[in-house]
Amino acid sequence: MTQIQHVLVSKADLEQRVRELGAEISRDYEGKELVLVGILKGAAVFMSDLMREITFPVGIDYMSVSSYGNSSTSSGVVTIKHDIDTDIRGKHVLLVEDLIDTGLTLQHLQQLFLMREAASVRICTILSKPSRRLVDVPIDYCGIEIPDEFVVGYGLDYAEQFRNLPEVWVVKTGE
Structure with a gap:
């Protein structure tokens, strides 16, 4: 049974950090x-929040990648479910x-995009768990480190639930 425990990162802290990251990215990529x-x-x-804080036009795309399934721990196997267009x-x-946890997913994706001849591939995350890192993936724009x-x-989410909460909460999953 999943139980919400307490707020770890407030909505105000998230908003502030997203503004700061948007300003950094705007400076670094201008032109x-x-x-x-x-x-x-x-x-x-x-x-969605980050792109509104960037001060020049940007392209966007999404990809669906899985290494968790319905579990609270990464399997270590990166599966691309939907690629970019x-x-x-x-x-x-x-x-x-x-969230960057083990770093395996981002390491895999960074290598993939470099093989696809991107001019550069950098990483931005709102949350990072450095204590869980298995590979040394460079995080160029790190929002907030969490325990x-x-x-x-x-x-x-946990099993596709709780994504809509405006803060970051600690949960006990019962696993």
Whole structure:
């Protein structure tokens, strides 16, 4: 049984950090052709907020990738369920993620987009769990580091539930 425990990151803290990340990205990519690639479903809320904070036109696309299924722990196997439609050759790609845990998914995707001849591939996440990292994936734009707790809200889910919460909550999953 899943139980919501307490708020870990408030709505106000999320909003503030998204504004800061948008300003950093705007400075770094001004005058460049940038494509934001959101990793579904979790990053949809964050990416919607983030792109509104970027001060120049950007392309967007989404891909669906799974390494969790209906579990609270990563299987370590990255499966692409839906790929992007955008030709990213010669363009700067910013992978937008909700949470970086082991780093395996983002390492895989970064290598994939470099093989597809993107001009650059950088990573942006709203949440990071450095204590869970299995690979040293460079996070270029890191929102908030959190402890090793299972979290939901702000796009993050447990078995497709709780994505709509405006804050990040710690949950006890019963696993």
